[in-house]
Amino acid sequence: MALDTLMQQMVNGITLGGMYALIALGYTLVYGIMLMINFAHSEMFMAGAYVGLFTLTGLTNPKLVGSGTVAFLTKNGIGLVLLFTIVFLIAGVAIGLLGVIIERTAYRPLRNAPRLAPLISAIGVSIFLQNAVLLWVDSKALPFPQVFPIVNIKIFGNASISTLQIFILVSVVLILIVLDTFVSKTRIGKAMRATSQDRDAAGLMGVNINTVIALAFFIGPALGAVAGIFNGMYYGTVNWNMGFLPGIKSFTAAVIGGIGNLRGAMLGGFVLGIIESLAAGFLATGYKDVVAFVILILVLIFRPGGLLGESVVEKV
Amino acid sequence: MSDQTEAVVDTVPAAARQVSENVVLQLDKIHTFYGAIEALKGISVDVHQGEIVTLIGANGAGKSTTLKTISGLLHPKSGEIRLLGEVISEMKVHEVTAKGIIQVPEGRRIFPRMTVEENLEMGAFLRSKDVEGVKSSMAQAYDLFPRLKERRMQKGGTLSGGEQQMLAMARGLMAAPKLLMLDEPSMGLAPVIVELIFETIKTLNAQGITILLVEQNAAMALQIADRGYVLETGSVVLTGPGRDLLHNEQVRKTYLGES
Ligand SMILES: Nc1ncnc2c1ncn2[C@@H]1O[C@H](COP(=O)(O)OP(=O)(O)OP(=O)(O)O)[C@@H](O)[C@H]1O
Ligand SMILES: [Mg+2]
Numbered sequence: 001m002a003l004d005t006l007m008q009q010m011v012n013g014i015t016l017g018g019m020y021a022l023i024a025l026g027y028t029l030v031y032g033i034m035l036m037i038n039f040a041h042s043e044m045f046m047a048g049a050y051v052g053l054f055t056l057t058g059l060t061n062p063k064l065v066g067s068g069t070v071a072f073l074t075k076n077g078i079g080l081v082l083l084f085t086i087v088f089l090i091a092g093v094a095i096g097l098l099g100v101i102i103e104r105t106a107y108r109p110l111r112n113a114p115r116l117a118p119l120i121s122a123i124g125v126s127i128f129l130q131n132a133v134l135l136w137v138d139s140k141a142l143p144f145p146q147v148f149p150i151v152n153i154k155i156f157g158n159a160s161i162s163t164l165q166i167f168i169l170v171s172v173v174l175i176l177i178v179l180d181t182f183v184s185k186t187r188i189g190k191a192m193r194a195t196s197q198d199r200d201a202a203g204l205m206g207v208n209i210n211t212v213i214a215l216a217f218f219i220g221p222a223l224g225a226v227a228g229i230f231n232g233m234y235y236g237t238v239n240w241n242m243g244f245l246p247g248i249k250s251f252t253a254a255v256i257g258g259i260g261n262l263r264g265a266m267l268g269g270f271v272l273g274i275i276e277s278l279a280a281g282f283l284a285t286g287y288k289d290v291v292a293f294v295i296l297i298l299v300l301i302f303r304p305g306g307l308l309g310e311s312v313v314e315k316v
Numbered sequence: 317m318s319d320q321t322e323a324v325v326d327t328v329p330a331a332a333r334q335v336s337e338n339v340v341l342q343l344d345k346i347h348t349f350y351g352a353i354e355a356l357k358g359i360s361v362d363v364h365q366g367e368i369v370t371l372i373g374a375n376g377a378g379k380s381t382t383l384k385t386i387s388g389l390l391h392p393k394s395g396e397i398r399l400l401g402e403v404i405s406e407m408k409v410h411e412v413t414a415k416g417i418i419q420v421p422e423g424r425r426i427f428p429r430m431t432v433e434e435n436l437e438m439g440a441f442l443r444s445k446d447v448e449g450v451k452s453s454m455a456q457a458y459d460l461f462p463r464l465k466e467r468r469m470q471k472g473g474t475l476s477g478g479e480q481q482m483l484a485m486a487r488g489l490m491a492a493p494k495l496l497m498l499d500e501p502s503m504g505l506a507p508v509i510v511e512l513i514f515e516t517i518k519t520l521n522a523q524g525i526t527i528l529l530v531e532q533n534a535a536m537a538l539q540i541a542d543r544g545y546v547l548e549t550g551s552v553v554l555t556g557p558g559r560d561l562l563h564n565e566q567v568r569k570t571y572l573g574e575s
Contacts, residue, residue, distance in 0.1 A: 187437075187444055191441060193427070194427050198425055198426075198427060201426070203410055204389070204409060204425075205441045206441045207410055207441055208408070
């Protein structure tokens with residue numbers, strides 16, 4: 001029985017952790033390059049869920065795209081993969097561009113200002129986006145349609161994994177592998193790492209810092225948008241303040257992993273998701289938020305640089 | 317003396333063109349500020365094709381500021397910097413780098429969490445189309461500093477100070493510089509390594525790379541330099557051929573530690 005719960009909560013925790021990891025990457029990418037916490041990032045998650053919802057609703061509306069298309073996109077595996085690829089791409093690109101626009105308008109003018117200024121600007125952006133949704137979309141939660149049948153597959157005793165969880169996990173793992181390869185192997189990925197390690201030196205190598213910053217502000221929000229869609233599918237609704245708690249949690253995950261460190265953000269996301277789910281399963285649901293922040297405090301006390309935070313290399 | 321040259325440049329363009337024919341880099345009354353602090357107070361410096369030019373001066377004289385102003389990390393409040401006649405003082409740092417002016421910054425500034433090889437790759441960031449050239453530059457760099465080859469896969473931040481300096485220099489060379497600016501390349505290094513660094517500078521210069529060298533080690537710098545400039549609190553106080561400066565009484569007293 002306890003073993004069943006353990007297995008079940010592990011499955012739930014890894015799913016949740018995957019979403020945290022995606023969001024945490026956005027915080028850590030921007031922090032690594034700008035040394036700034038993008039408090040508006042949680043709204044990228046929220047806005048992404050809305051764009052994803054509208055795209056999905058549009059593509060599955062026979063009146064808009066014809067019933068043949070809808071049948072093709074929803075009734076078989078290939079169609080579903082295509083459907084979700086389109087939904088993720090549209091939401092990712094749209095929110096990525098939103099991120100770039102926010103950087104241009106709200107952060108870049110403050111680049112040489114005291115460090116508190118862009119933080120306040122970020123909070124302003126966050127409030128603006130929440131109110132934009134309240135004003136132009138709806139103040140009530142919107143249901144997220146279930147496109148493919150969710151089947152629970154028994155894996156151990158009473159513990160099971162759903163097709164939706166498998167879908168989320170496989171997607172997350174794919175995205176993380178692509179991102180990790182991009183950053184460690186490609187020329188522009190290396191330029192991003194170099195910029196986060198020494199911005200002036202990267203400039204001296206010929207790296208256009210503004211391009212790198214724009215890229216960080218595209219990739220982070222795009223990943224946040226994808227996480228928002230997963231979140232909508234997983235919990236079945238989206239609403240204007242859905243970004244708040246996952247945002248704080250994912251920021252916590254980024255700090256746990258070592259802020260500025262990409263693999264740290266991935267690890268931190270999964271660690272936090274799993275611990276939270278275990279706390280919910282073995283203590284009480286109410287404990288899961290408390291536990292998350294207790295972990296944060298413990299990590300900050302015993303490993304201030306985070307789990308994968310490397311000791312600061314001495315610079316002479 | 318330098319004011320006179322500038323007068324010629326201003327009034328007689330034809331003659332100026334002749335004068336600047338082999339002038340690669342020209343700093344013209346450069347004023348650079350850090351906030352309200354004026355770190356460069358109207359500096360004029362010329363670097364000719366194929367020269368080794370050295371800037372010497374006490375701590376805080378403005379040597380690093382001069383290099384940073386050239387490379388675009390800083391921008392002058394007034395004055396102009398010209399590369400082969402083209403004004404570059406408004407350009408961003410990556411644009412100046414693309415022109416072939418490569419600064420090896422003070423304090424090494426290697427990428428600590430990238431491997432030695434990745435650091436070198438970053439040096440060749442703008443040469444991505446020249447795959448063969450980059451390969452041979454990499455081989456040259458390892459030839460020059462075999463120590464780096466042994467440590468190819470090691471993270472830059474774990475190298476010793478001397479090794480980091482070698483890496484910084486090798487990384488600069490990976491850009492195939494036209495003008496290489498070195499900011500205190502011998503700082504904190506053992507005498508043997510200092511010898512190696514200075515030998516390397518001479519070799520590079522013989523290969524046609526123009527060098528602008530900032531050094532604390534004024535004696536060695538002036539020995540290999542064609543010309544030198546002495547900076548004092550943001551102004552050029554003395555300039556001339558390296559040998560002359562080496563024998564200049566004021567320089568000997570102030571910078572070569574003689575009484
Ligand atoms: N970031 C900065 N902010 C304010 N003042 C600065 C800054 N960097 C340098 N300065 C000041 O500008 C002046 C010139 O500094 P610079 O670094 O160019 O000296 P330097 O000749 O390279 O000295 P050193 O031999 O010690 O490297 C100094 O008075 C220094 O205090
Ligand atoms: Mg200096």
